[in-house]
Amino acid sequence: MKYEKYKKDLDYSYALGITLTFELLINKSQYLQDVYFHSSFNGEAKEKMEKILKSLGKEPIISDKIFNILASKENVYVIGIFKKFTLKLQNNNHLVLVNPANAGNLGTIMRTSLGFGIKDIAIIKPCVDVFDPKTIRASMGAVFNINFKLYDSFEDYKQQYNNHHLYPFMLKAKTKLHQTTFSKPFSLIFGNEATGLPDNFLNYHSVIIAHSKEIDSLNITNAVSIAIYEATKNIY
Amino acid sequence: MKYEKYKKDLDYSYALGITLTFELLINKSQYLQDVYFHSSFNGEAKEKMEKILKSLGKEPIISDKIFNILASKENVYVIGIFKKFTLKLQNNNHLVLVNPANAGNLGTIMRTSLGFGIKDIAIIKPCVDVFDPKTIRASMGAVFNINFKLYDSFEDYKQQYNNHHLYPFMLKAKTKLHQTTFSKPFSLIFGNEATGLPDNFLNYHSVIIAHSKEIDSLNITNAVSIAIYEATKNIY
Numbered sequence: 322m323k324y325e326k327y328k329k330d331l332d333y334s335y336a337l338g339i340t341l342t343f344e345l346l347i348n349k350s351q352y353l354q355d356v357y358f359h360s361s362f363n364g365e366a367k368e369k370m371e372k373i374l375k376s377l378g379k380e381p382i383i384s385d386k387i388f389n390i391l392a393s394k395e396n397v398y399v400i401g402i403f404k405k406f407t408l409k410l411q412n413n414n415h416l417v418l419v420n421p422a423n424a425g426n427l428g429t430i431m432r433t434s435l436g437f438g439i440k441d442i443a444i445i446k447p448c449v450d451v452f453d454p455k456t457i458r459a460s461m462g463a464v465f466n467i468n469f470k471l472y473d474s475f476e477d478y479k480q481q482y483n484n485h486h487l488y489p490f491m492l493k494a495k496t497k498l499h500q501t502t503f504s505k506p507f508s509l510i511f512g513n514e515a516t517g518l519p520d521n522f523l524n525y526h527s528v529i530i531a532h533s534k535e536i537d538s539l540n541i542t543n544a545v546s547i548a549i550y551e552a553t554k555n556i557y
Numbered sequence: 558m559k560y561e562k563y564k565k566d567l568d569y570s571y572a573l574g575i576t577l578t579f580e581l582l583i584n585k586s587q588y589l590q591d592v593y594f595h596s597s598f599n600g601e602a603k604e605k606m607e608k609i610l611k612s613l614g615k616e617p618i619i620s621d622k623i624f625n626i627l628a629s630k631e632n633v634y635v636i637g638i639f640k641k642f643t644l645k646l647q648n649n650n651h652l653v654l655v656n657p658a659n660a661g662n663l664g665t666i667m668r669t670s671l672g673f674g675i676k677d678i679a680i681i682k683p684c685v686d687v688f689d690p691k692t693i694r695a696s697m698g699a700v701f702n703i704n705f706k707l708y709d710s711f712e713d714y715k716q717q718y719n720n721h722h723l724y725p726f727m728l729k730a731k732t733k734l735h736q737t738t739f740s741k742p743f744s745l746i747f748g749n750e751a752t753g754l755p756d757n758f759l760n761y762h763s764v765i766i767a768h769s770k771e772i773d774s775l776n777i778t779n780a781v782s783i784a785i786y787e788a789t790k791n792i793y
């Protein structure tokens with residue numbers, strides 16, 4: 322078998338399922354390696370996908386074996402294999418995730434971020450694997466629609482985008498989100514799920530999503546979505 | 558063994574882990590049945606928990622066997638068993654979940670709702686099991702801090718709280734969230750993860766969280782948290 326079960330050090334990853342593979346074909350076809358169809362894949366979606374593949378000069382590979390290896394426990398009829406890629410951020414508003422550790426959370430955040438028009442995400446290492454099939458699945462394909470770039474440190478990111486207004490989200494911050502005016506271009510910055518951002522981020526314009534004392538903190542994906550909603554809400 | 562692995566038709570459920578069991582002891586001790594300590598449970602948390610148990614006239618049961626049955630794959634040192642309970646809603650602002658289907662989502666929503674002071678959640682059947690240990694875990698204990706009540710139909714709920722202003726969240730709605738003023742007491746209403754709310758909810762003051770066309774919809778937990786944040790943001 323040409324492809325093996327996902328590991329971080331492989332130079333490819335894959336989109337499991339029809340929806341994700343469509344997103345891959347439409348948005349990142351230049352990185353497409355192969356598309357596998359299960360022998361029981363049929364109907365309109367199959368025809369539509371064959372058409373797109375043809376326009377890309379590709380043919381689907383019909384094989385059931387690979388589904389046992391890459392998607393053994395799941396109800397999957399299509400697998401899109403792609404070469405891992407690197408992107409550049411645009412000089413727009415950014416989301417900055419410092420040391421995100423959970424693949425599902427990262428994917429969900431990508432989807433919500435795209436949903437509110439923030440298409441540029443900086444990710445500070447160490448971090449979860451962006452190409453983990455779990456990230457790709459949770460993003461519902463958003464990973465093929467946004468720009469993301471990994472940085473070795475927050476300083477590296479900051480130097481490159483020194484025109485950005487930095488808004489770290491922290492429980493220790495004094496300014497409440499709904500009293501914050503975001504100057505553009507902005508960077509909304511969030512820390513690791515368990516530890517948050519280190520105290521030195523209080524030197525920037527830090528922001529708190531004020532909540533009751535009955536919970537310790539908001540779930541990270543909920544916190545990011547509230548922040549992005551508030552920062553972009555006059556656009557939609 | 559007195560207790561078996563969770564099933565919906567049992568009249569008890571359990572909190573796995575130290576944090577959840579503390580929440581159970583502090584907020585719902587009247588429903589407490591037993592607390593199990595793993596033989597390797599030690600330190601400050603153990604002493605604190607023993608103190609609380611003593612004040613409740615209870616003693617922990619030291620046994621490792623039950624951990625293999627109820628928490629086989631997890632790093633858990635404490636299990637709190639409780640009798641399932643029913644609660645009444647207060648006549649405050651409500652969250653109404655119509656046919657929620659995912660245990661993790663329900664728990665996360667409970668936590669965020671508590672975080673923004675909405676402590677009364679109506680759940681319209683059919684729905685996921687509120688006492689599923691997955692719900693309890695995802696709620697991070699919020700399930701022991703809020704009031705929730707199941708209703709056979711939305712009509713049943715509505716009749717009982719006919720003073721509430723109803724705000725269903727729907728993709729087909731015309732009023733945008735950030736242009737909505739919420740009259741109190743309000744009910745923020747959300748549909749099932751996959752299907753949303755049926756069209757007849759458009760007869761109420763329906764609301765949309767406007768987003769870009771690049772995603773089909775927001776993740777339900779993110780949508781609920783954005784809505785609750787906006788509806789309560791002058792409180793915190």
